[in-house]
Amino acid sequence: MIGELAIIFIGAVLVNNFVLTRFLGLCPYIGVSRDLKAAAGMGLAVIFVMTIASAVTWMIYYYLLLPGPANLWAGLLGRGGDLTFLRTLSFILVIAALVQLVEMALLKTSPALYRALGIYLPLITTNCAILGVAFLNIDYFFGSAGALEGSFTKSLVHGFSAGIGFTLALILMSAIRERLETADIPEAFRGAPIAFLTAALLSMAFLGFTGLI
Amino acid sequence: MSASAGYELAITAILTLAGLGFLLSLVLLAGTKIFKVKTDPRVDRVLDLLPGSNCGACGFGGCNECARAIIEEAAAPDVCPLCRGEAVDRISKIAGREVKDTSPAVAVVLCRSRASAPRNFLYRGIPECRAAAAAAGGETACRWGCLRYYDCVRSCPFDAFEIDSEGNPVVDPRRCRSCEICVRACPRGIIKMTPADKPVEVLCSSRDPAKTTARACPTGCIACGRCVKVCPRSAIEVKDNLARIDPELCDGCGRCVEVCPRKIIYLQGAREAAAAGGGDGQK
Numbered sequence: 001m002i003g004e005l006a007i008i009f010i011g012a013v014l015v016n017n018f019v020l021t022r023f024l025g026l027c028p029y030i031g032v033s034r035d036l037k038a039a040a041g042m043g044l045a046v047i048f049v050m051t052i053a054s055a056v057t058w059m060i061y062y063y064l065l066l067p068g069p070a071n072l073w074a075g076l077l078g079r080g081g082d083l084t085f086l087r088t089l090s091f092i093l094v095i096a097a098l099v100q101l102v103e104m105a106l107l108k109t110s111p112a113l114y115r116a117l118g119i120y121l122p123l124i125t126t127n128c129a130i131l132g133v134a135f136l137n138i139d140y141f142f143g144s145a146g147a148l149e150g151s152f153t154k155s156l157v158h159g160f161s162a163g164i165g166f167t168l169a170l171i172l173m174s175a176i177r178e179r180l181e182t183a184d185i186p187e188a189f190r191g192a193p194i195a196f197l198t199a200a201l202l203s204m205a206f207l208g209f210t211g212l213i
Numbered sequence: 214m215s216a217s218a219g220y221e222l223a224i225t226a227i228l229t230l231a232g233l234g235f236l237l238s239l240v241l242l243a244g245t246k247i248f249k250v251k252t253d254p255r256v257d258r259v260l261d262l263l264p265g266s267n268c269g270a271c272g273f274g275g276c277n278e279c280a281r282a283i284i285e286e287a288a289a290p291d292v293c294p295l296c297r298g299e300a301v302d303r304i305s306k307i308a309g310r311e312v313k314d315t316s317p318a319v320a321v322v323l324c325r326s327r328a329s330a331p332r333n334f335l336y337r338g339i340p341e342c343r344a345a346a347a348a349a350g351g352e353t354a355c356r357w358g359c360l361r362y363y364d365c366v367r368s369c370p371f372d373a374f375e376i377d378s379e380g381n382p383v384v385d386p387r388r389c390r391s392c393e394i395c396v397r398a399c400p401r402g403i404i405k406m407t408p409a410d411k412p413v414e415v416l417c418s419s420r421d422p423a424k425t426t427a428r429a430c431p432t433g434c435i436a437c438g439r440c441v442k443v444c445p446r447s448a449i450e451v452k453d454n455l456a457r458i459d460p461e462l463c464d465g466c467g468r469c470v471e472v473c474p475r476k477i478i479y480l481q482g483a484r485e486a487a488a489a490g491g492g493d494g495q496k
Contacts, residue, residue: 064229073225081222083229090233097237101244108248 043167054159412465
């Protein structure tokens with residue numbers, strides 16, 4: 001189990017990095033990578049939300065949408081239909097509400113952390129990487145016969161490591177971009193173009209991890 | 214799939230989503246009650262007075278942070294560059310602190326010419342000052358004069374410009390929010406920030422010698438120096454062929470306004486009245 005989890009971790013951070021290999025969450029990647037401090041804050045918020053979203057969407061999928069013995073409707077009505085087609089809708093709903101709740105709780109319990117995460121916490125409600133991790137959890141950890149063994153833990157670890165991978169990419173990018181600020185760049189490449197080129201080069205570098213697992 | 218099974222599926226789907234929505238709204242409602250944070254009510258009152266545009270010009274992350282900083286005495290009540298006058302007074306009253314009297318800067322277009330001012334040629338290009346200034350140095354005979362294609366007027370996010378009867382753009386100081394966007398928009402660089410309470414202003418930018426200026430514009434400063442002589446507080450000096458008034462020394466007596474042969478020194482108030490009343494605010 002530990003070995004499997006380690007492979008999931010390495011896989012999500014390096015091999016299938018959400019930003020650099022899967023191209024998910026590109027808007028914050030370009031938008032918030034201008035300085036290191038903001039990037040770290042954003043990364044922290046994403047790790048946090050991805051982990052929680054993994055747990056909650058797993059529960060929604062397992063207990064409400066997927067037909068089987070654990071299905072809530074099967075328990076109530078005797079039989080439950082296959083509601084997996086609702087996953088996009090219900091996941092977005094749940095993630096949005098969840099982030100709101102987390103935001104309120106943070107404001108109450110830890111104003112310092114709330115302020116550190118700042119505007120990024122509500123922003124990532126609509127981040128495609130969050131929804132992406134929820135879907136990938138289902139693709140990976142649910143077989144045709146229902147949930148695979150230990151799928152809840154695996155989902156959690158996958159969500160957490162996807163967040164770590166996102167943060168890694170974001171911090172690398174922002175560190176490079178901070179240096180680019182003072183570099184002598186041809187005028188036509190200044191701003192977004194050089195950022196895209198840098199992102200492409202970073203992405204190619206991460207291609208080197210392909211054979212790792 | 215039989216018809217009844219499809220029916221059942223639709224019902225459960227609707228129930229699932231409706232139930233989820235209902236449940237989540239309950240959870241959020243409970244959340245607002247449980248995690249209710251008691252904030253200083255003064256923060257909200259200050260927040261009401263702030264512009265709410267979250268522009269970040271104060272150096273804080275949005276108006277909310279700014280209001281908190283003001284109440285927590287981490288920032289001066291007048292830290293917001295968009296707030297002024299009454300709003301600052303009320304904010305400092307709420308925060309219980311005095312604000313030192315700083316006069317905000319407002320933009321002034323330092324040119325007040327006539328529609329009939331001489332031109333070197335007729336410009337028929339893109340109607341923008343930037344383009345007009347690039348075409349053979351601009352059509353106005355005075356190379357310091359306003360081109361009157363109103364880049365400044367269009368650039369102003371607060372709609373603070375009026376255009377007087379002679380076609381001059383004039384800033385209404387009450388509406389100017391000191392953003393300096395028009396200063397950057399003017400290709401001739403003749404819009405300057407000046408203290409809002411500066412009583413008297415010379416509305417000309419020409420650094421050319423008197424002869425050139427006199428030929429190029431009926432209302433250009435010819436550096437005759439009469440204002441310098443008449444000023445009882447020696448607040449005026451002529452430098453680079455242009456009379457300038459030191460706002461620190463000027464008390465607004467208005468003698469220079471009367472004596473100026475070109476009638477381009479304006480008292481505060483008259484500047485704007487000229488815009489409203491038709492370019493002849495001197496009388």
